[in-house]
Amino acid sequence: MKRKFEMSSLGEMTMFLGLQAHQNNQGILIHQSKYVHDVLAKFSMTNSKSIDSPIAERLLLTEDPEGSFVNHTLYRSMIGSLMYLTASRLDIMFAVCQCARYQANRKLSHLTVVKRIFRYPKGDPKLGLWYPRDSNFD
Incomplete structure (x- = not known):
């Protein structure tokens, strides 16, 4: 990277934009x-x-017309946090996108699913993207 960009070395990168x-x-x-x-x-x-x-x-997931509404700020904040987590956790992408569809009409049933998604990465928080040294991608 030093050949292409003007930069100074601060040592080995350990954190970048919240990604470890x-x-x-x-x-x-x-x-x-x-x-x-x-x-x-x-x-x-x-x-x-x-x-x-x-x-x-x-x-x-459905619109759940009979369900009770939940706080829109809380729900949107939780969805936003999960969307950022998908940068390294592609395994939650489908579930997060399913829940994100109901941000305008969020019900308790949707919030229950969102909370379940949060419980999943808790089991293995270091799961992420692995780039082997001998891979051939540019």
């Missing part, structure tokens, strides 16, 4: 474990149990 990078001689792991812990604390979910999947199998 761990480098070794086998490759680079990019994850957001600190962000996972911070966002769980922000939404008072640090004591919640972790789960094995971000969304229930064959879950079909």
